[in-house]
Amino acid sequence: MLCCSYLVTVARGIAVFSRISLRHFCLLVALLAGAAQAETVVIRADRWYPINGDPNDPNPGFMVEIARYALEKAGHQVDYNLMPWERALVQAKNGLIDCVVGAYKNDAPNFLFPDISQGAASTAAFVKKGSAWRYTNLDALKLVNVGAIAGYSYGKEIDAFITANPERVHLLSGERALEQNIRKLLSSRIDVVLEAPAVLNAKLKEMHLTDHIEFAGSINQPQNLYVACTPRKASSVEYVKLIGDGTRELRASGELKNILDKYGLQDWQ
Numbered sequence: 001m002l003c004c005s006y007l008v009t010v011a012r013g014i015a016v017f018s019r020i021s022l023r024h025f026c027l028l029v030a031l032l033a034g035a036a037q038a039e040t041v042v043i044r045a046d047r048w049y050p051i052n053g054d055p056n057d058p059n060p061g062f063m064v065e066i067a068r069y070a071l072e073k074a075g076h077q078v079d080y081n082l083m084p085w086e087r088a089l090v091q092a093k094n095g096l097i098d099c100v101v102g103a104y105k106n107d108a109p110n111f112l113f114p115d116i117s118q119g120a121a122s123t124a125a126f127v128k129k130g131s132a133w134r135y136t137n138l139d140a141l142k143l144v145n146v147g148a149i150a151g152y153s154y155g156k157e158i159d160a161f162i163t164a165n166p167e168r169v170h171l172l173s174g175e176r177a178l179e180q181n182i183r184k185l186l187s188s189r190i191d192v193v194l195e196a197p198a199v200l201n202a203k204l205k206e207m208h209l210t211d212h213i214e215f216a217g218s219i220n221q222p223q224n225l226y227v228a229c230t231p232r233k234a235s236s237v238e239y240v241k242l243i244g245d246g247t248r249e250l251r252a253s254g255e256l257k258n259i260l261d262k263y264g265l266q267d268w269q
Helices: 002-018 022-037 062-073 085-093 156-164 177-186 197-207 235-253 255-262
Strands: 040-045 077-082 099-103 119-121 124-128 146-149 169-172 192-195 213-218 223-229
Touching: 040 062, 040 085, 062 077, 062 099, 062 223, 062 235, 062 255, 085 099, 124 177, 124 197, 146 177, 156 169, 169 177, 177 192, 177 197, 177 213, 192 197, 197 213, 223 235, 235 255
Parallel strands: 040 077, 040 099, 146 169, 146 192
Antiparallel strands: 099 223, 119 223, 124 192, 124 213
């Protein structure tokens, strides 16, 4: 009986196949293979708007939009949400999540990166309105109390300064770290805040404090930012390739400019 049933099944299969073209059959196989390979890509980071922001906002950050475009076009789903930056890095390092968004290469050594960047940002110093202090060199930071965020990379020189001068640098972590640093600056508990200008200005606008804090000097030139993926999963190789290719496609089509325009930004290339 088993052999008879098997032959009937095969015969039916041949009959069905004879009614469709080889081209359509191959297309069906490709679609089924794509569906089988589709994954949910888990991306995490702390809020660093306009790079990345509220996952439920229509404008969740330009790098989130790039990642969603690139990955969803390939049939994957993106699970993007917020968590403290240090925890996101640890979870990605251990393979508990797939990627982090808004990483410098110094942030995530040994991670996998797309072959082109998804953004760029510099670090600058900010002070309370009316302060005479200005950043000139690293020695100037030794004269003030500095607010920064734990786990962030601010460039090799500043990272080394933070490590060597713990008595001068006040590190905060958590989802409200930047907001807390701004409030500490305004209450004179610290003298300087280190942050990317676009991020600091967006936060000041959100807090209605634009006129209370001013720029006090650039610390470094813009450095490339990436969606960086865990070194613990083979799937990361595909994800970073898709994200790199997607970034190129958005730039070539002009859609990247449209995305950046929403955030008041220009292409970093």
